[in-house]
Amino acid sequence: FQPKLLAGRRVLITAGPTFEPIDPVRGITNHSSGKMGFALARAAQEAGAQVTLVAGPVHMPTPRGVARLDVQTARQMHAAVLPLAPQHDVFIATAAVADWRPDTTADQKIKKQGDSRVPTLALTENPDILAAVAALPQRPYCVGFAAESEQLLQHASEKRLRKNIPLIVGNLGPATFGRDDNALLLVDEQGHHDIPHADKLTLARALVREIAGRIGQPHTP
Ligand code: C5P
Numbered sequence: 407f408q409p410k411l412l413a414g415r416r417v418l419i420t421a422g423p424t425f426e427p428i429d430p431v432r433g434i435t436n437h438s439s440g441k442m443g444f445a446l447a448r449a450a451q452e453a454g455a456q457v458t459l460v461a462g463p464v465h466m467p468t469p470r471g472v473a474r475l476d477v478q479t480a481r482q483m484h485a486a487v488l489p490l491a492p493q494h495d496v497f498i499a500t501a502a503v504a505d506w507r508p509d510t511t512a513d514q515k516i517k518k519q520g521d522s523r524v525p526t527l528a529l530t531e532n533p534d535i536l537a538a539v540a541a542l543p544q545r546p547y548c549v550g551f552a553a554e555s556e557q558l559l560q561h562a563s564e565k566r567l568r569k570n571i572p573l574i575v576g577n578l579g580p581a582t583f584g585r586d587d588n589a590l591l592l593v594d595e596q597g598h599h600d601i602p603h604a605d606k607l608t609l610a611r612a613l614v615r616e617i618a619g620r621i622g623q624p625h626t627p
Contacts, residue, residue: 410454411618417455418494419447420487420501420535422462424480429512438502439584440464445610446498447472453614460486462501480504480532487535492544496617499536500551507532537569547621550574562593573620592616
């Protein structure tokens with residue numbers, strides 16, 4: 407029996423990569439599978455929460471009982487999340503949002519020039535969705551993720567403070583994108599501790615317990 411730790415709570419989750427089009431057939435993206443975000447959506451739903459999942463382009467079935475919105479770009483994800491955020495108690499940002507997008511998107515496929523000239527791609531920074539939600543006056547409890555290749559604790563701690571969020575979760579496993587397992591490092595104002603190596607659904611359930619413990623007693627709607 408799983409206690410309903412998030413009964414009456416509303417949880418908003420971003421998951422997967424974003425896709426930033428260059429032209430109608432090309433774009434910038436990354437290898438995020440969405441597995442961690444989808445596992446968290448399932449775990450939060452099992453814990454009694456009303457869950458909204460905003461997903462980039464992924465090949466994942468929607469967990470039972472979860473409301474899902476599909477987006478492509480970082481700006482679409484930002485536009486979907488911001489108005490929803492104040493109506494939620496918890497926001498978990500697992501999406502691997504592209505940091506930059508092409509300045510302009512060509513209407514037609516960019517053709518190869520016969521003389522081997524190479525087009526240059528001018529980039530613009532994408533909005534930081536997590537930082538924007540954390541800056542809302544009516545903000546949900548915000549949880550960020552940090553994928554770092556070195557000095558995870560230091561970088562995760564700095565990121566937590568920079569984005570002004572109470573909890574950040576570091577990926578301890580090597581190259582977690584697409585894998586079914588991982589280990590997590592939780593960093594909050596009290597300090598840090600690990601959730602040991604396990605499959606992503608087990609980790610998601612453990613993280614849901616951690617979040618439920620931090621936002622207080624379950625309440626009835
Ligand atoms: O700054 P960095 O991308 O390393 O931060 C990672 C965290 O911030 C993740 O929780 C990610 O979902 C979130 N993020 C975001 N919007 C961005 C970039 C990152 O929500 N544009």
